[in-house]
Amino acid sequence: MMRGPSPYLVLPVFFLLFCFTASCNELRRVYIVYLGEHKGLRTGREILEDHHSLLRSVKNSEEEALNSVVYSYKHSINGFAALLTEEEATKLSEMEQVVSAFPGEARWSPHTTRSWEFIMQEEGLQGWELEWMTSKAKLGKEVIVGVVDSGVWPESQSFGDAGMGPIPERWKGICQEGDAFDSSNCNKKIIGARYYLKGYEAYYGSLNRTYAYRSPRDHDGHGTHTASTVAGRVVPGVSALGGFARGTAAGGAPLARLAIYKVCWPIPGPNPNIENTCFDADMLAAFDDAIGDGVHVLSVSIGASGVPPKYSNDGIAIGALHAAKHGIVVACSAGNDGPAPATVSNLAPWMITVGASSIDRAFDSLVLLGNGVTIKGQTVTPYVLKSSELYPLVYAGDAVVPGTPGNVSGQCLPNSLDAKKVRGKIVVCLRGSGLRVAKGLEVKRAGGAAIILGNAVANGNEIPVDAHVLPGTAVSSDDAIAILKYINAARRPSAKIGSARTVLGVTPAPVMAAFSSRGPNRVEPNILKPDITAPGLNILAAWSESSSPTKLEDDHRSVKYNLYSGTSMSCPHVSAVAALLKSLHPDWSSSAIRSAMMTTAAVVNTRGAPLTDAAGQAAGPLELGSGHVRPNHASDPGLVYDASYEDYLLFACSSIGAQMDPSFPCPETSPSPSDLNYPSIAISDLNGSVTVRRTVTNVGPGATRYRVTVTEPTGVSVSISPGVLSFKRVGQKKSFSVTLKARGTPGKVYVAGSYTWSDGAHVVRSPIVVSVA
Incomplete structure (x- = not known):
């Protein structure tokens, strides 16, 4: 689960770390100061001295500059991480040799x-x-x-x-x-x-x-x-x-x-x-x-x-x-x-x-409902129910402690279940907030016998399997809805969960x-x-x-x-x-x-x-x-789309308007980001027509001839010139242009197509994605 650091932890840590270097009027944190690529052969000591020199220009003393260094990047990346105030970082970012200065966050x-x-x-x-x-x-x-x-x-x-x-x-x-x-x-x-x-x-x-x-x-x-x-x-x-x-x-x-x-x-x-x-x-x-x-x-x-x-x-x-x-x-x-x-x-x-x-593997576990309906679950839980008899079945939303918010009542969040209502029962929990495995832990804490974890609609039939801490399985969103309907219709709903087995050859995959x-x-x-x-x-x-x-x-x-x-x-x-x-x-x-x-x-x-x-x-x-x-x-693609370090620097100039390397100044007019020699084509907000260029390198047989076929995105015409590429040797390069023209597709609807080069032995396919302005 991706989650940022707690803001409540930040201030005490920063004060402990940074107050010895200066007055605590300004908070210091780690910034990365990126300088591009190292030029020439320099020792680690020379690189470190350059970094200290930059820091001394914004610090009050040499000692403070030395103490502020967290990392000095010295092999290929030229830059450093240091404890800086926002003002110090801003001053450094304005220097000509500095590409960027940004917080080294826990993103x-x-x-x-x-x-x-x-x-x-x-x-x-x-x-x-x-x-x-x-x-x-x-x-x-x-x-x-x-x-x-x-x-x-x-x-x-x-x-x-x-x-x-x-x-x-x-x-x-x-x-x-x-x-x-x-x-x-x-x-x-x-x-x-x-x-x-x-x-x-x-x-x-x-x-x-x-x-x-x-x-x-x-x-x-x-x-x-x-x-x-x-x-x-x-x-x-x-x-x-x-x-x-x-x-x-x-x-x-x-x-x-x-x-x-x-x-x-x-x-x-x-x-x-x-x-x-x-x-x-x-x-x-x-x-x-x-x-x-x-x-x-x-x-x-x-x-x-x-x-x-x-x-x-x-x-x-x-x-x-x-x-x-x-x-x-x-x-x-x-x-x-x-x-x-x-x-x-x-x-x-x-x-x-x-x-x-x-992949084509599943871990099937059958759920038998009291009405005789069998539902296929998925689990890698090694535990099984002690009895082969049916167990009482309850929906977590009907068994929560008072005060549990209604929008999460069925999700078996920590300390949400009423032990009197779930003890000895199979509990149906829904995915949503909280960890899947923690939901099983909550059922076990409250004395439940087993868990059935129901997918959210967005997850559909996709079921990541879990090694729950008690007997349990997971079911698709449609099956979860069917189980809840059964619970609501039955006077005494019941179920049992069968042991799981590994199944290969599952389709589609x-x-x-x-x-x-x-x-x-x-x-x-x-x-x-x-x-x-x-x-x-x-x-x-x-x-x-x-x-x-x-x-x-x-x-x-x-x-x-x-x-x-x-x-x-x-x-x-x-x-x-x-x-x-x-x-x-x-x-x-x-x-x-x-x-x-x-x-x-x-x-x-x-x-x-x-x-x-x-x-x-x-x-x-x-x-x-x-x-x-x-x-x-x-291993044998026939043709490849190659790009150099300089191509990427030009792309950065046009895409984000920034030099990624100070020794490579951005030209007055940079090529469109879409012109980067990439194996796919994406055009955003197509208005009228646009032409992009691509270059392919022959890595297959020495002499060969490729023809192009196109599957056009809905509402967009695609023409490629030339339509035939002839190669005489390995390593030879050939360029072509791709012109895309809008034909009235509604704005901001992404449509997809592709174009494919083939010589009869190799199929070199590139997707096309377009949104029309």
Whole structure:
């Protein structure tokens, strides 16, 4: 759950931290001062002196300037994090060499047996029996993937290094020691680990080590889950909670090396195990180190809720820009604020933004009602009811303590249920406010026998499974309504819940997850986000043994593997594909790798029908981007859309009117944001007609000829010139123009189409999204 820090914690912490440096008339907090790229070869001491010099210009003394530094970014990113007043930050932002100065806030939150097998079967392939992966990509053998998250549980079998060769020579990182973590916890799989919390502690004060290790060790579970999804070793006989999702667990690039960058920490409050946050200053330090350490891919399952910052004030966007300059692929989660539109985060075009979809696996649990009707639920709860007889059934809204607000009475919030009314009964709770697993905890506290969790209408048939602390299951929104109607009609409503079983081959699949954040892009609507979708619903992967499967403080179970849902889970799937492509094509740029995945993505499900959302409606580019990732197809895309660091700087000039690098002045007239050489086209407020240009690079056969076909968006004509591209050699580039003309579609209605280049062997598809003024 994404939630900002409590305002009640801020003032006491700031006064303790900052009053020794100056009078307390002005509050100081951490600001990031971003200066662009380092120029020339300079030592860390020279860089630090430059940063101190800037600080001395706004501070009262050299000592105060030195004491104010939180981080000095020195590898690729030029800038620093420092304790500043708003006035000091404003003065710095007005200096010519400063790109931006912005608060280093806690905007950010951390957003598998079957999933990889499903991806491969969807392409008509079988598990790991892939020639391109085994002999060409070598399962990512020499590729280093950096995971920016909540740390790692190094003892997991997923991180063993048996049979792995020497650490790649390009690796320059360290294995940082700390609480319950020393150099022996790194090996030939986890080749490095670091942690960052100066930004966090400047805000919250000293870390509470009851809920987190002051080291790269993961207390939460989230970082371990994402790291093993990217590059976990092949581990047979894995299951969750004693038998669910049994199979062989493996990451997508099981021989890739892992570098761990821990930046996420628990939010002090009532649920420190549940809620984590990640500060800009700490994340930017991690990006800076990762670039210097020599990673090839960065997997960042972290994002922001609410109004997204513009690129020059966005720690992840700044870090990803510098990573892209150094050829590092950055994959980021799209966010979990769907299905509402315009909720997608991580919006910069130099990163891959990943939505979440389902796989073909379910965990069926039958609910038998007293009227003989059977309803199919979903659960991974290992507990079963003591009796096979029917139990009394009650709706939570009819069993609350006096004073419970009517709008949340059916949601089983903490201390809301009347024990006299629920004891020994199955309680129907509704999704909405509060954590799903906490609702089961409330039923157990009040003496209920079991929980049936009903989906909200927005979630439809999509059911993230939970390991409840008592017998229970979850049902779709339609089935929840049917159960409530039965309760209202019956004199003595009753039910029983059957034990759950794992079911494979569920169709249709994939389906877009309701929680997956949607476009359009709120920072730059002329760039389509998300870019792509991948499995993110009920994914099994390694887990921290310091965290229970529910992460509730009152849940004392410990598991080695856990099922988890979110775009946090889909992001590392794409990061793994990027690692495999990096191994196959080490000379490809990060934009070429993104293009290969996007233009070969699937837009149909296993039935051959268009991909749908959780409500059964057709899903378009604002939900799924270019489509569902297909690794094998991405390995040989035919054509790619490439973009350089300078292209991105020009884009920033036109999009946000800002220099992202002081050495690259914005021209008097910048190209339209829509002209960035992106593998998709998004046009906002089309008025009349507009023409955009694209350039493709041939990465397929030397001599080949491509023809274009177009599926026009409703109410928009699309013409492409030329309609044929002929290539004589690998690496040759060809440009074309795309003209879109409005034909009277009502304003602000987004319509979608596509255009596709094909030479008979390769299909290179790009989505088109248009809103008409």
